[in-house]
Amino acid sequence: MAPGLPTAMDRPHFIGIGGAGMSGIAKILAQRGARVAGSDSRESATAESLRALGATVHIGHAAAHLADDSTCVVVSSAIRDDNPELVRAAELGVPVVHRSDALASLMxxxxxxxxxxxxxxxxxxxxxxxxxxxxxxxxxxxxxxxxxxxxxxxxxxxxxxxxxxxxxxxxxxxxxxxxxxxxxxxxxxxxxxxxxxxxxxxxxxxxxxxxxxxxxxxxxxxxxxxxxxxxxxxxxxxxxxxxxxxxxxxxxxxxxxxxxxxxxxxxxxxxxxxxxxxxxxxxxxxxxxxxxxxxxxxxxxxxxxxxxxxxGKYTGVKRRLQLKGEVNGVQVIDSYAHHPTEMTADLAAMRGAAADARLLVVFQPHLFSRTQELGAEMGQALALADASVVLDIYPAREDPIPGITSALIIDAARTAGADVTPVADKATVPEVIAGMAKQGDLVLTMGAGDVTDLGPQILARLSN
The missing domain is CATH 3.40.1190.10 (Mur-like, catalytic domain)
Incomplete structure (x- = not known):
């Protein structure tokens, strides 16, 4: 039988509860009987699924969201020291637990x-x-x-x-x-x-x-x-x-x-x-x-x-070459790949699965530091596609680095012979893809940021 609930985790508060790693721990704790609460920057399906398990999920970050009787505050490395809920935890003397320690206790x-x-x-x-x-x-x-x-x-x-x-x-x-x-x-x-x-x-x-x-x-x-x-x-x-x-x-x-x-x-x-x-x-x-x-x-x-x-019963995980839909003979697939090795592997996989199809990629670089170190290799990976749209860098937890932009990737891709279109306004991507895509093409939205949101929008535009 699985063990019960760690005592220090019976009333946890998660800062950034909607994150992939954080939400998983919160769900398990809720299923084990904990009174789970937390906050996230925006509404999401994850927030709703946590509420369905009995968790309290606040949108936005504020000191008032932290209950006085919380037994711990769970954070990831992405949470900054000036987060108001973290500051409030220090004032109340509530222990702060890293996500990994919380997960270790559950195991x-x-x-x-x-x-x-x-x-x-x-x-x-x-x-x-x-x-x-x-x-x-x-x-x-x-x-x-x-x-x-x-x-x-x-x-x-x-x-x-x-x-x-x-x-x-x-x-x-x-x-x-x-x-x-x-x-x-x-x-x-x-x-x-x-x-x-x-x-x-x-x-x-x-x-x-x-x-x-x-x-x-x-x-x-x-x-x-x-x-x-x-x-x-x-x-x-x-x-x-x-x-x-x-x-x-x-x-x-x-x-x-x-x-x-x-x-x-x-x-x-x-x-x-x-x-x-x-x-x-x-x-x-x-x-x-x-x-x-x-x-x-x-x-x-x-x-x-x-x-x-x-x-053989495994049917996939969301964002890992996930088929989002097909309209007028154009399939839209979502990929979480954001490192050059992952990008190359997923593009090669799609080439192998549909060798006769044109492969169009919408790529969103993830993190300034990763782009600084690996931007050239990302551009070389995009040469495996027939054509690519490259968005601005998704910053996630990072502040901008002077001189580091998507141009590093675009220049490298063009040097490698790739057909690349830079697009600064993400909202215009569905229209750009609609002008490029033809029956039989595969469209791959790629990256670890919010590029995933574009899949349904591209499908809707193609249907028109």
Whole structure:
């Protein structure tokens, strides 16, 4: 049985409760019986889903939103010190708890699987959540995106397994003590928090070092950063390492990936036997995520053939190559990709799924720091599209950096031979795309910001 509610969490207040990570923790606490409250900058479907669970959600940030009897205030690294609710918490002496500590407390006493990596965390965590649920194991899970089936990013289950997306961006994944850790890949990102690859490796090594004695690390045998991390691991006496991938030395070897339109058929070699299953999203990177999920479940003692069948029930997660609709022969698909590796992978996946279609991309860069460091690579990735529209940078939690604009990406894309149209006014994008799109085209809205809102607007404009 799953444990109950941590005492310090019985009346939590979340600042930024609508965020992907924060809302998941809030939902689980509400389902465990906590009196949950919080605030967010705007109304959203997430806010409504929290209210449906009994949570109080305020729109806007104000000191008065924090109840005097709150037992803690939960924050993420994006919350600034001058937030009025955080200031009020200090005045009242209410303890401030980081999101990662709150999540760690929810995992206490359970068999935890923590999914880490620069890319693919949400998809892999989702695959595990769906498969374990399908097998009747009733897991708890906290994911950075909403599952297509259940339509939620978190759930309190009565089983003894907790599957969590482990965020490396602010080193918060170092707080967890999983029985199984997954490392999908290791690349330089989150430049405001990491100055070098050595810092990234050190951070991931600390994460792996928190695996409980006798636990398992599932790690890519192909991706260069993951291979380097494996070579750096020192104390392996209490850790079992299971590698997966195309490499002939992988413990779980990918034998073949066969594209089937917007799905893939995957065959792996595991313990001397071939196992074939279906992944309901296109692209080899998603197939590899499924193999990582398979290896993690086997590490918990779940029969591989049962897991393989259950993984076929996964139908996707919102914003991960999610089909938003089709009008007049034009399909609109949404992608969360915002790092060059992710962008390249998703564009290649769509090329493989619809080789004869023209691919039109609406790309919104995410963060000034990421654009400063990786803008050239983003532009090169866009060369895989037939034509692209590039928006202004979505700042999220960051202040502008002088001289850093979308022009860095646009110039690099044009140098790589890409057809790129800069658009400063996001509201005009549906009209721009309507002038470009023809029957049979694929339109991909891409980025981690509010570019996702454009999908329905583009469909509405195309219908006219």
């Amino acid at each position: 206490g006493g359970l068999r935890a699987i923590a999914v880490a990596g620069t890319h693919g965390k949400t998809t892999t965590t989702s695959m595990l959540a769906v498969a374990l649920t399908e097998l009747g194991l009733d897991p708890s899970y906290a994911i950075g995106g909403d599952l297509e089936g259940p339509g939620t990013n978190a759930r309190h289950g009565e089983g003894d397994i907790f599957v969590a997306e482990a965020d490396e961006s602010d080193r918060s994944f170092q707080k967890y003590d999983p029985e199984v850790a997954i490392v999908l890949n290791v690349e330089l990102d989150h430049h405001a928090n990491y100055a070098s690859m050595d810092e990234i490796y050190d951070s991931f090594e600390t994460f792996v070092g928190k695996v409980v004695p006798g636990g398992t690390l599932v790690i890519s045998a192909d991706q260069a950063g993951a291979v380097e991390l494996t070579s750096r691991l020192r104390d392996l006496s209490t850790l079992k390492i299971v590698t997966y991938g195309d490499s002939p030395t992988a413990d779980v070897r990918v034998h073949k990936i066969t594209p089937r339109g917007l799905t893939s058929e995957v065959t792996v070699l595991l313990d001397g036997r071939y196992l074939t299953f279906t992944v309901s999203v296109p692209g080899s990177h998603y197939a590899h995520n499924a193999v990582a999920a398979l290896a993690a479940g086997v590490a918990l003692g779940i029969p591989a053939h049962n897991l393989a069948s259950a993984l």
